[in-house]
Amino acid sequence: MKCFPSGNGCFWFMFLANLVFVLKCSLLAHAMLDPIDFLALQNIRKSLEDLPGSNYFASWDFTSDPCGFAGVYCDGDKVVALNLGDPRAGSPGLTGRLDPEIGKLSSMTELTVVPGRVFGCLPDTLSQLKNLRFLAVSQNFITGEFPASLGSLQGLQTLDLSFNQLTGSIPYSIGALPALSNIILCHNKLSGSIPPFVSQYLTRIDLKHNDLSGSISPTGLPPSLQHLSLSWNQLTGPVDVLLTRLNQMNYIDLSKNRFIGPIPTELFTFPIANLQLQRNQFSGQVRPTNLVTIPTIDLSFNRLSGEISPMFSTVQNLYLNNNEFMGQVPASFVDRLLASNIQLLYLQHNYLTGIEISPTVEIPISSSLCLQYNCMVLPLQTACPLKAGKQKTRPTSQCIEWKG
Template identity: 90%
Template sequence: MKCFLKGNGYFWFMFLAHLVSVLKCGLLAHAMLDPIDFLALQNVRKSLEDLPGSNYFGSWDFTSDPCSFSGVYCDGDKVVVLNLGDPRAGSPGLTGRLDPEIGKLSSMAELTVVPGRIFGSLPDTLSQLKNLRFLAVSQNFIAGEIPASFGQLQGLHTLDLSFNQLTGNIPYSVGSLPALSNVVLCHNKLSGSIPPFVSQSLTRIDLKHNELSGSISPTGLPPSLQHLSLSRNQITGPVDVLLTRLNRLSYIDLSMNRFTGPIPAEIFTFPIGNLQLQRNQFSGPVRPTNLVTIPTIDLSYNRLSGEISPMFSTVQNLYLNNNRFMGHVPASFVDRLLASNIQILYLQHNYLTGIEINPTVEIPVSSSLCLQYNCMVLPVQTACPMKAGNQKTRPTSQCIEWKG
């Protein structure tokens, strides 16, 4: 044995030296990241896979520094940003589940997941990320409920869980988050009522395409709101007091709900490019106090009544069809229509009794006028959308009954 060691001493010396060097390098590489974060990333990696054609995880070699991985950004020895499927790495998306160990990345401020096929539920452990400011897990197949424990994310600015399969209520604890600026939960299967939102820096709420119901408190949304999208839900009740308070809105879509009551005149003074209130149960007259500068307004399929205000003649695309408007169409509408200032004027399916327009006049090619199914003989023949039907005039019996 002595003879063997003596004869091979140089070999064993070099082997041991190399082994020490490898171990040292490995320890140094791993020492660059906190051991808890290192193990958490390993578990995240084990629970996810690249979709076919992706090589996002190609750089995730745990014999090297994890802070150099695609989508991983560190501050010191802690992970602060994790972009899973970072599109800058050329990933079309990931599949698998979000491992609960992700909640051990205690310094993480931003977590994003690009569109893909990630399924399962949102880990409740995400609520442990006290520094989290930005959470975006959209366009995947996330199911289950939004954890009520997300109310512990007191510094959260953006919550984007859109285009998933989430069910259950929006937790009241989420509405109580004090720093929220963006809430995007559209295209899910969320139900129940909308909780009050307390953040005074909240600017965007997008909850369209869900199954939300109930009414919204007049003080349930902060005046800081600029973008409000609630389309395609089952929300009820009046919103006139609520909307009057939200005078910073630049985008409103409340269409396809069950809202009732009047539409406040103040809303027509807001800096809005597109006002969508169609397919609700709004009722009563609509009386803007000044000429309306909103380019597109859709109030169709409601229960609005009274005469049409001439203040709407400055609107480029105006949908007032399928309501209960009566009386004559203001002359200013005709003037602006013939001057091509009005592009769409849909007044069909009301109880209008007249419009002052020369029967021989030609409607500009760039403009569309529909007067079908009112209480008047059509003075001009115009192309109407197919939904207007084939009947040109409303039955006399209905007109007499409505007038009476």
């Protein structure tokens, strides 16, 4: 077409040509992401807002390529990871709900929601994310029953829904996930029993601060486990057979439950850094066969009896208070205490009859010793925790009755 200065036809032709060019460029920019993923991200954005002080969504301008948005990671034309919220410590996080359209991001392998005020139920559509390996929505206000649909995510490796308000039981389908390596559900309102876990890759279970009950099957946890935290629940039954199988453990916290029975001797040979068994109903004698190398052991507030084993004298922080131990405190404890090798030794509220220590000796300032409320006249006065009470010695009638 020829163009003449006085003709309107050329003007409109050039205008239309430029308009087509602009539209093509816009479509190309959006075509970098799959249209289904593009629309899913739009819906996710509409259902969430920055809390005051957060600027996470400032980059979510849908006139540009969403693969450049904060927290959005793509492989080709698909979203493969979505980290919602600024991950830096102290960020205010987000508020709103997780839109069900999140389940349309079919190639996603990782979903994280940073701590904030996201509320409502987890959408059932998460079960559509068959490639999901990492799911973390912690320290928010997620409510509703634990979504059983997550049990269909056969590739899931890490599940962290801690510090929310989830209710209901942990589905057996979660325990059956074959690739699970970390499950962190602490600080919720979960009830019911703990399902058996079958994954041979499982290294961490954290279910503390819930309302779980019932006993744990002797084969309910895999030998691969290294970190086990079940404190502040209402779990019952013996655990000696179960614990004997978990010889890879480096952290155990079963405190504040209702476990019963003996504490297995083998437990004290495991590579554990911290052993918390306090405030249960464990009973019987505790007799390690070798010097114990676990730095911190808390067996307080149980029903343990017999004499205190000298094998515990190598423990740096040892809580044996509020049990039924009797007899003399081994001399090796005194030696290591005076050499500052023991930092804390709590033996109060037992039936101990003596300790060979000079009344004039000075306990190192870095060490703490409490002996009160036993069947002995205290050889020296030491600072005890306030909850130990004011009585220095147990009533004679109790000591005679116990010895008899």
